[in-house]
Amino acid sequence: MTEKGKVRTRFAPSPTGFLHIGGARTALFAWLYARHYHGQFILRIEDTDQQRSTEESTNAILDAMTWLGLDWDEGPFFQAQRVDMHREMVKKLIDEGKAYYCVCTPEELDEKRKRALAEGKKPKYDGTCRDKNLPKTTKAAVRFRCPHSGVTKVNDLIKGIITFNNEELDDLIIERRDGYPTYNFAVVVDDAEMEITHVIRGDDHVNNTPRQILLYEALGFKVPQFGHVSMIMGSDKTRLSKRHGATSVMAYKDMGYLPEAMVNYLVRLGWSYGDQEIFTLDELIAFFTLESVGKSAAIFNPEKLLWLNQYYIKESSSQRLVQEMIPFWQQSGVTTEDQDFLIHICDDVKSRAKTLVELAESSLFYFMDEVTYESDAADAFLKADMADHLSTVAERILSVQDYTKKGIETFLRSLAEEKGFKLKVIAQPLRVALTGKTVSPGIDEIMVTLGKERVIQRINRAIEYINTRT
RNA sequence: GGUCCCAUCGUCUAGUGGUUAGGACGCUGGCCUCUCACGCCGGAAACAGGGGUUCAACUCCCCUUGGGACUACCA
Numbered sequence: 001m002t003e004k005g006k007v008r009t010r011f012a013p014s015p016t017g018f019l020h021i022g023g024a025r026t027a028l029f030a031w032l033y034a035r036h037y038h039g040q041f042i043l044r045i046e047d048t049d050q051q052r053s054t055e056e057s058t059n060a061i062l063d064a065m066t067w068l069g070l071d072w073d074e075g076p077f078f079q080a081q082r083v084d085m086h087r088e089m090v091k092k093l094i095d096e097g098k099a100y101y102c103v104c105t106p107e108e109l110d111e112k113r114k115r116a117l118a119e120g121k122k123p124k125y126d127g128t129c130r131d132k133n134l135p136k137t138t139k140a141a142v143r144f145r146c147p148h149s150g151v152t153k154v155n156d157l158i159k160g161i162i163t164f165n166n167e168e169l170d171d172l173i174i175e176r177r178d179g180y181p182t183y184n185f186a187v188v189v190d191d192a193e194m195e196i197t198h199v200i201r202g203d204d205h206v207n208n209t210p211r212q213i214l215l216y217e218a219l220g221f222k223v224p225q226f227g228h229v230s231m232i233m234g235s236d237k238t239r240l241s242k243r244h245g246a247t248s249v250m251a252y253k254d255m256g257y258l259p260e261a262m263v264n265y266l267v268r269l270g271w272s273y274g275d276q277e278i279f280t281l282d283e284l285i286a287f288f289t290l291e292s293v294g295k296s297a298a299i300f301n302p303e304k305l306l307w308l309n310q311y312y313i314k315e316s317s318s319q320r321l322v323q324e325m326i327p328f329w330q331q332s333g334v335t336t337e338d339q340d341f342l343i344h345i346c347d348d349v350k351s352r353a354k355t356l357v358e359l360a361e362s363s364l365f366y367f368m369d370e371v372t373y374e375s376d377a378a379d380a381f382l383k384a385d386m387a388d389h390l391s392t393v394a395e396r397i398l399s400v401q402d403y404t405k406k407g408i409e410t411f412l413r414s415l416a417e418e419k420g421f422k423l424k425v426i427a428q429p430l431r432v433a434l435t436g437k438t439v440s441p442g443i444d445e446i447m448v449t450l451g452k453e454r455v456i457q458r459i460n461r462a463i464e465y466i467n468t469r470t
Numbered sequence: 471g472g473u474c475c476c477a478u479c480g481u482c483u484a485g486u487g488g489u490u491a492g493g494a495c496g497c498u499g500g501c502c503u504c505u506c507a508c509g510c511c512g513g514a515a516a517c518a519g520g521g522g523u524u525c526a527a528c529u530c531c532c533c534u535u536g537g538g539a540c541u542a543c544c545a
Binding site: 118274276296 | 473477
């Protein structure tokens with residue numbers, strides 16, 4: 001099933017929370033890399049931490065991946081379902097003398113670590129059980145026997161060659177006393193077994209890489225290529241957290257962001273293609289390589305994401321937008337099924353909204369049976385001297401043959417000319433009559449969308465309003 | 471503390487020894503205009519510091535400084 005020479009990448013999140021912005025970017029890079037080289041992208045859930053993993057998180061991550069359009073060719077695999085194999089591998093290492101049982105208690109180790117740190121020494125495992133050749137017991141964890149000398153080189157696809165002295169590494173635990181493998185062991189076994197060719201993951205794993213390479217070698221596996229993507233940080237250069245705003249990908253969906261905006265934003269965080277800012281998915285797949293991924297950490301900039309979102313809303317077809325708007329309109333209590341009406345509304349509003357939430361908000365007036373006038377707007381424009389003009393519009397609009405943007409504009413302009421004032425003199429009162437606000441799409445657009453009947457209704461109601469007020 | 475990584479406008483970045491250091495977001499001046507957006511034109515804004523290497527450094531090397539990651543029987 002694995003084609004020879006094919007690129008295989010994976011995304012391996014731990015289900016301990018929602019899909020984070022940073023995780024999403026890593027996933028995107030791994031996905032793009034696989035797609036660019038016509039390879040496979042595998043999804044694996046790293047749920048060996050029985051305490052912190054939840055099914056809810058798994059589902060949330062899957063949903064977010066789907067929303068972003070990051071489809072996977074294999075999986076999702078669950079690491080916890082693979083422990084038998086992990087244990088077998090542990091056994092193999094023990095049999096070969098490459099791993100050993102350790103009965104030091106977590107408390108003891110913690111104590112030693114603290115002491116070493118206080119004395120300014122390296123807090124690494126002191127090797128108490130390394131040569132005791134202890135038998136397997138229920139309280140024994142398994143440690144990997146790490147070489148104490150030599151160097152391990154990581155040829156990172158993004159960062160270049162990184163060299164580690166093996167003496168810096170200590171004998172890490174590969175199987176807990178509860179019988180479950182630890183992360184560093186399970187990733188190696190799984191990545192090897194799944195024939196992952198390129199491990200693309202977060203920067204925070206670079207220091208794990210040499211010991212993982214040693215593990216690959218001890219197990220007799222082929223060492224994959226590594227590519228470590230830098231972290232995403234908040235505006236104060238600390239790790240991105242809730243303090244910097246929403247960090248969950250799906251929170252952005254709920255805030256009215258389009259997935260392509262998120263993808264486009266994320267990909268440009270660390271990756272570039274000349275001066276180009278806007279990319280279709282096909283372009284990304286065609287252009288993406290790890291060579292053009294930068295090494296330095298990036299700061300998450302919500303303004304730019306917002307700009308991209310506005311761009312994609314503006315560029316989206318209104319048909320598509322109507323679909324996307326369904327949940328948002330629903331939240332606002334809009335029930336119309338009139339597709340045509342909804343499409344026209346999107347035509348009018350889409351260049352004026354930065355998010356779908358904003359779009360919903362600014363389109364609300366279209367659906368009202370009775371427009372609610374903002375008090376400042378009414379005070380300024382629904383005044384006695386305007387009633388006449390408004391009723392002229394209401395009367396004459398009936399006979400406008402060319403009821404289009406163009407036709408309405410011509411009609412309004414000639415009316416203004418006839419009465420001897422500028423268009424804006426009638427435009428603003430009309431706007432308030434039709435929308436209740438002083439800010440809206442163009443009145444010609446609104447009138448077309450609303451249709452003659454509703455327009456006349458709203459104008460007459462505004463006239464009534466003026467009359468009852470004076 | 472140790473190990474590792476990083477360093478061009480506020481932010482994302484282009485740059486690969488010789489450029490008026492380019493683009494984008496944001497900010498800002500103007501145009502368009504029925505309001506608001508969109509769009510268009512313009513502006514301010516950067517090579518962290520110090521040593522080398524070189525005829526020539528943003529670009530290569532070293533140091534300093536500053537940031538970040540890891541240092542768990544978490545992933």
